[in-house]
Amino acid sequence: MKQPQDVEQHVDNAYGGEREPTNAPFVRNIWYVVGWAGEFEGSGPFSRCIIDEPVVLYRKGNGALVALQDRCAHRWAPLSLGRVEGDHLRCMYHGVKYGVDGQCVEMLGQDRIPKTLCVRSYPVVERHRFVWIWLGNPAVADTSLIPDLGILDQDWRRFYSGSLQYEAHYSLINDNLADLSHIAVLHEKSGGRTVGSAAADSQLTPYVSGGAEAKPLDRGIRVEAWVGPAQRSILLPRKIPGGDIWTRTDFLAPGTLVSITQMYPYGTAEKCKGLPPGPEQRMLGDIMSIQAVTPVAPRKTKYFFSLGPRVADAEKEESDGLWQIMLETFAEDLQMIQAQQKVIDDHPGHRMAGIAADRGLILFRNVMKSLLAAESPGARL
Amino acid sequence: MKQPQDVEQHVDNAYGGEREPTNAPFVRNIWYVVGWAGEFEGSGPFSRCIIDEPVVLYRKGNGALVALQDRCAHRWAPLSLGRVEGDHLRCMYHGVKYGVDGQCVEMLGQDRIPKTLCVRSYPVVERHRFVWIWLGNPAVADTSLIPDLGILDQDWRRFYSGSLQYEAHYSLINDNLADLSHIAVLHEKSGGRTVGSAAADSQLTPYVSGGAEAKPLDRGIRVEAWVGPAQRSILLPRKIPGGDIWTRTDFLAPGTLVSITQMYPYGTAEKCKGLPPGPEQRMLGDIMSIQAVTPVAPRKTKYFFSLGPRVADAEKEESDGLWQIMLETFAEDLQMIQAQQKVIDDHPGHRMAGIAADRGLILFRNVMKSLLAAESPGARL
């Protein structure tokens, strides 16, 4: 396999000298996924924690979501132990009632309400089956910064969604998603291959070179390629005929993965000269997955994931089976990354050694560093 | 509701600027409840921890309680794993035997006993169904400072007693007991009312104004009032006829609650001109509760409580039911206060906002501050 000079340098210099971000502050001026919309049925209140900040969500009379700081200004009881009353949320310790802007609107036994009786209110948006929250300065909470996940709104797909809680820093999960070379090794069983066997290794190329060929995006990284039929993902429904496979995985700040694998008739790759297929190419079928990584605390992370085979491509039973395979791979990631976090915390101060496949995660970290640098402490509210 | 000028100021200044005492040192020169006397049956040894100090208690041959530091001077094995031998307590690791004053009285295989082989001995008193311990300077351990809880000795009552262990600083439980306005909200279900409904709110006045009308005592605070029949506590036995209700709640350092609610014939309140009823007034029945809060460690607290309906006022079955209601309210407090502690610890350095009902807890904190200030470090032993 070719080893371009600039990658070599990465290996010996930039990668090998990289400090781990598992103790860096979190970006605040960004939209985080706080949950699948389906987690917020009824009026609530719902208790969540994002980047170490306890948040209570509830639905107003008209169904719209409200997000407040989950801490009564009076005696710091959690408002998530409170009660939704119309558009308001009442603390059920001493009865302080809050409006959607976080200001106290009523207190038992006291007419005059001190201005200090207020909590933070956060911008919150329901979009693409996800609920998004902005914990930074609300003045710059631009909803156009929410990634376009319209693919989650395609009603001709059969959607599966779930989440896992990690005992690990979210950047380790980002690393995992920014370098898919691990699929060939960690998930070899799910893929039905055995790493280290000659027959298997030739098939692993697109995976193991994935991270090394990452390209920068404005707010993330992209890995895309035409791959031969030998690399057909076992997540592609059987009904989809053989052909040329196009895969694209975007990984966007702060931790959103958009992965699509499409099948085209043999010869399409050549016709496209290795470039991405245009809309004029006839697609034979596809599989997609949207995933999101949300830091809960420095060592706790929520991992949201989905799978969306097209109804036309697979019966429910086959689709259910694909979802099971996906859940197994996520269990493998969970075990490995939590173990990795433990080793990291037991050895503070050491440095990791770099490999070529780290290119993707290095590029992504640079994106996160820029976003963090752009946040002056004053701009953070 | 009236808002006197001085309370307003409290709201905006004193209360709002109040630093939390959850990280302050504990008062040592004071009697703490170490348990209900009934917890110390047999000779022991019994292991307890009070203000972070492990204590072992045992009964001498004559039944009198002894309290020693729970740490053998030799190799620091806990003496609570030891054995009572007559008036002495033997460490069961290497056999060092201690007398009631904490001095070693015998060692296996060694005639000469070094003076350093001794542990602290604490004044301990059994009174009013409680066992009290003094962890500070024994030279100033004045038993007249034990609050008069003679009401616990009245043998015409049917006593119920219990305890709960909190994962919270004891001052948060003190706050809870020094401002009973929370009863209207947190315990609305136990009271059969719904806060926020017009019908209910008129009944809540005496509760919600409770903390705001607290009066200072020498070593605590008092809230007392004549309240209308609408405020009849559901803890008052049914057999007690309607009338004017007199309630008094004293909350005494370091954390003893003495609460009594009495029924008098209609017109007694007016006859007394709002002042406390004298012994010449005929009482129709009552209900009482004595409670005590003992810090175990900065984030662990033992909460002791009792209920004492008079045998004449209620059959055993009804009394049992009242006790069940009380246990339910204590479970509500436990959940709320532990959650509150967690929020406080997750947000160090912030300040709480004050309300008028905080007056009681502010007064009580001032008492505790004075007691702490009066303890020169040298006076602490």
Added chain:
Amino acid sequence: MKQPQDVEQHVDNAYGGEREPTNAPFVRNIWYVVGWAGEFEGSGPFSRCIIDEPVVLYRKGNGALVALQDRCAHRWAPLSLGRVEGDHLRCMYHGVKYGVDGQCVEMLGQDRIPKTLCVRSYPVVERHRFVWIWLGNPAVADTSLIPDLGILDQDWRRFYSGSLQYEAHYSLINDNLADLSHIAVLHEKSGGRTVGSAAADSQLTPYVSGGAEAKPLDRGIRVEAWVGPAQRSILLPRKIPGGDIWTRTDFLAPGTLVSITQMYPYGTAEKCKGLPPGPEQRMLGDIMSIQAVTPVAPRKTKYFFSLGPRVADAEKEESDGLWQIMLETFAEDLQMIQAQQKVIDDHPGHRMAGIAADRGLILFRNVMKSLLAAESPGARL
């Protein structure tokens, strides 16, 4: 009992002023027991932790054990989640494969291997049923420093072996083994005696004076004595006739106990003038136990132990019973020492009071201090 002047001084000065070693660094240039050989069946990998260092062990194709740092140099995934491939160990996160010297020998998707892709390799030896590891400077890993435990290789014994995990610093377990006076008290039930009763106390002498009569060895301490038949250990098989009993217990750095109790015909003690019996004396039977204490982390310790009655001395059923008694005493030690550790950690900075029996543990600590002092930080690798 006699109290020689020098022991008195120990009691009042050296012992009483002794600082606890529970926060001292661990000696690294020494052989630690990492497990019973029987724990490492198959090729592995096996995950262990010794003096806070995670280690992965595996068996090469020829069965020889290899020990590597349990942390992939690339992204710090634990290699113990990896896979043994012939003589090599592959990390199953991204596929980095290591040789027995800890150098990367293969990487997927990358021909050039950076020198930084390596992990530490530790000297490891299988000897006397134990696996020994050297975590310090490998250049001075002299296998002749492994204690001679040839007694564990005697095939005419029926061996029992086990291990316990302690939540305590390993020096507290060393203290326990360096002063066997605790047997008379902590294990009185297992011994069928009651400490404090006149009849029993006369029998306890050899135990309680054990620590006080310890003699220094080059790398440990020794307690040996002829004891009267009243002190016959209940671990001696019944078939062994009465006689003069010779006991010797060596406790060797970093924590290896070699204990043997032998029976000789009446009169042998006198014939030997109190000195150890020579090979010309006819032995009637014996019992032995080898034990080892290995620090896992500052508050975690692995305790390995064995019992080896001779096949000729006891049927299997009786032997099984002796082993059960031993397990009961170890449960008593575990409870006491873990409680002791908790008390120590709750009272940082205090000093323990000394007794005469501490002589053994003081001598042993001096050995450990010398070994630690001999390790210049530079010599540690």
